[in-house]
Amino acid sequence: MKHYLIESLGCAKNLVDSEVFAYILESAGYSPAPIPEEADLILINSCAFLQSALAEFDEILSGYADRKNQGEFETLIVTGCVMNRALDDFTGLFPEVDAWIGLKDFDALKSFLGAKNSPVISRSPIEEGHYAYLRISDGCRNYCSYCTIPSIRGVLKSVPIPQLVIEAESLAARGAKELILIAQDTCLYGTDLYGHQALPELIEAVHAIKGFRWIRLLYLHPDHFKTEWLELFKRLPKLLPYFEIPIQHSEDRILKAMNRKLGRAPLLELFKLIQSELPTAVLRTTLITGFPGESPQDHKKLLDFIEQVPFLHLGVFCYSQEPGTPAYDMPRQVGEKTALKRQDELLSAHRAQLEERLGAWVGKDIEVLVEAELEPDEELPKGNHRYLCRAWFNAPDIDGLVFAEGKKVKPGTFVKVNIEDVIDVDLFARII
Numbered sequence: 078m079k080h081y082l083i084e085s086l087g088c089a090k091n092l093v094d095s096e097v098f099a100y101i102l103e104s105a106g107y108s109p110a111p112i113p114e115e116a117d118l119i120l121i122n123s124c125a126f127l128q129s130a131l132a133e134f135d136e137i138l139s140g141y142a143d144r145k146n147q148g149e150f151e152t153l154i155v156t157g158c159v160m161n162r163a164l165d166d167f168t169g170l171f172p173e174v175d176a177w178i179g180l181k182d183f184d185a186l187k188s189f190l191g192a193k194n195s196p197v198i199s200r201s202p203i204e205e206g207h208y209a210y211l212r213i214s215d216g217c218r219n220y221c222s223y224c225t226i227p228s229i230r231g232v233l234k235s236v237p238i239p240q241l242v243i244e245a246e247s248l249a250a251r252g253a254k255e256l257i258l259i260a261q262d263t264c265l266y267g268t269d270l271y272g273h274q275a276l277p278e279l280i281e282a283v284h285a286i287k288g289f290r291w292i293r294l295l296y297l298h299p300d301h302f303k304t305e306w307l308e309l310f311k312r313l314p315k316l317l318p319y320f321e322i323p324i325q326h327s328e329d330r331i332l333k334a335m336n337r338k339l340g341r342a343p344l345l346e347l348f349k350l351i352q353s354e355l356p357t358a359v360l361r362t363t364l365i366t367g368f369p370g371e372s373p374q375d376h377k378k379l380l381d382f383i384e385q386v387p388f389l390h391l392g393v394f395c396y397s398q399e400p401g402t403p404a405y406d407m408p409r410q411v412g413e414k415t416a417l418k419r420q421d422e423l424l425s426a427h428r429a430q431l432e433e434r435l436g437a438w439v440g441k442d443i444e445v446l447v448e449a450e451l452e453p454d455e456e457l458p459k460g461n462h463r464y465l466c467r468a469w470f471n472a473p474d475i476d477g478l479v480f481a482e483g484k485k486v487k488p489g490t491f492v493k494v495n496i497e498d499v500i501d502v503d504l505f506a507r508i509i
């Protein structure tokens with residue numbers, strides 16, 4: 078039996094492709110390597126969104142090329158976003174790569190493996206966890222001025238609802254308890270296929286599937302979020318009132334230069350409306366510091382914005398000057414040091430508020446999804462176990478966790494816990 082290992086780099090959208098590649102490898106007779114050293118075939122599914130992602134890919138590929146030269150495994154395959162960006166920088170340098178497979182070119186992998194070209198495409202999980210991502214569309218037509226995605230993954234292309242329902246049913250059948258809808262811009266789902274924003278129809282369709290307890294939406298672009306959709310969050314019990322709305326900045330001039338439409342006032346209004354309509358709503362956003370032209374005043378106003386909107390979760394990234402994007406040539410580029418300092422200030426301001434916001438859960442009983450049992454701890458009282466869990470307001474990978482202790486419970490189930498403490502972004506709890 079031959080074994081494979083997939084290095085899935087970048088975001089969850091790439092992970093979905095990695096799972097399809099895993100399925101193809103398994104259909105061709107490979108099984109997942111129990112430990113990385115036992116892999117005969119390595120497939121790197123690359124991310125090329127930023128210069129830093131390309132540097133990471135370069136490092137990982139170099140490591141595998143060296144290992145292959147030492148005879149540690151047989152086959153090295155590269156696919157993913159790098160195939161549509163900076164490919165020429167790598168192909169000549171790495172003769173160790175046996176196949177460069179185009180982005181999402183699943184048939185090319187089948188031919189390389191000599192596998193039968195069956196039209197059935199499914200997904201095999203490659204990560205642990207009791208959640209699954211459903212990529213409802215790929216590509217983007219928003220053309221934010223700093224972003225390389227439209228040139229790498231093409232314009233928006235939605236997957237038809239019936240096809241997504243079949244895929245979601247198979248994810249429920251493999252045991253996923255949480256379904257996470259993802260896309261570059263989830264709100265624009267269906268505009269290319271159906272001529273209107275079809276997210277509500279899709280949500281209703283996946284909500285009817287048995288097996289999922291939680292349905293979460295990520296990447297809700299503020300320019301395209303419809304406030305009438307708030308009704309869905311009130312009516313559909315599985316749809317979590319978790320609003321991941323990446324705004325990137327708060328100031329009109331910067332947002333305009335970013336090619337984003339909603340400015341400060343409507344953004345504030347949107348978040349206020351969500352909170353008044355759904356008082357339990359949890360807000361998450363991402364910000365960019367150091368975008369060309371961002372003045373100290375803009376930064377101050379951004380700090381003020383995050384004081385005004387109680388984001389439970391916040392990601393802050395430094396602007397990256399990406400060749401081929403309109404922002405690359407914009408005047409008044411901001412130095413790296415300044416961008417880092419601003420990032421730090423925003424994160425520190427958020428941390429200061431977070432203690433209070435997460436602290437509000439202390440003493441409360443909530444239901445959490447048990448993701449995995451942790452290694453036993455010597456200090457743990459006899460008969461007690463420790464688990465890594467998530468509350469409904471924790472999305473996998475990007476938010477904090479709940480560490481729960483107590484009687485034996487089964488990963489993949491929901492258990493009630495009492496929250497006892499908060500440290501940084503994580504909660505600590507006792508199983509009831």
Ligand code: SF4
Pocket residue numbers: 217218219220221224225226227261262298
């Ligand atoms: S919405 Fe903007 S940032 Fe997001 S993928 Fe599309 S172009 Fe890039």
